[in-house]
Amino acid sequence: MNKIAVAVVVVVLLAVYGVLALDYIRQGPEQDRLLSEIEEIDQSMQALEESPSDLLEELAMVQASLAAEQATIPDEINSSDVIEAILSLAQEAGVKAVPFVTDPWTTTTIGEGTYRIFRISIGVEGAFVQVSDFISRLENGEFNTLSVEQLSITVAGDEGEVYTGGGTPVLAELDLVVIAQFLTN
DSSP states (O other): OHHHHHHHHHHHHHHHHHHHHHHHHHHHHHHHHHHHHHHHHHHHHHHHOOOHHHHHHHHHHHHHHHHHHHHHSOSOOOHHHHHHHHHHHHHHHTOEEEEEEEOOOEEEEETTEEEEEEEEEEEEEEEHHHHHHHHHHHHTSSOTTEEEEEEEEEEOSGGGOOOGGGOOEEEEEEEEEEEEEEEOO
16 A cells, blocks of 8 residues: 555645646746746836936927027017007008007916917907008017907908909908917926
């Protein structure tokens, strides 16, 4: 019986050893796949890493670009100067600027910055070519942050008579906006 017990124990141990060895052999390809994935991830991480000097150089460029953009927006604009410039430009362009409606300066957030906004609504009467010239000169004039926010043009005069050569009388209603004074958050 002693020999049978030893033989049974040996057979059981061989069976357990065989199962463990078979399981180990089956895990070999899985281990290779996992090692390959780890290596790919390591390579990807190394490719993403930038040296601190590159990041500092990029930060300096972005800060310089931001400062340049902020410098284009004046610290302060006198609303009376804006109105006087519009009236003067209207006279030069040969158009009539009619009732001005202004809103008080307000603040608004654009992107990550906060700016002061001055809104003006005006009506402009004149020949189409003159009104067009006035609007172009207004947007490209003294105040580089002045822009036309909304524009509506209708034919003026008797029953909407249209003339050739840009001489058609029109009435333009403009909503203007002037951006000023960058305020840090």
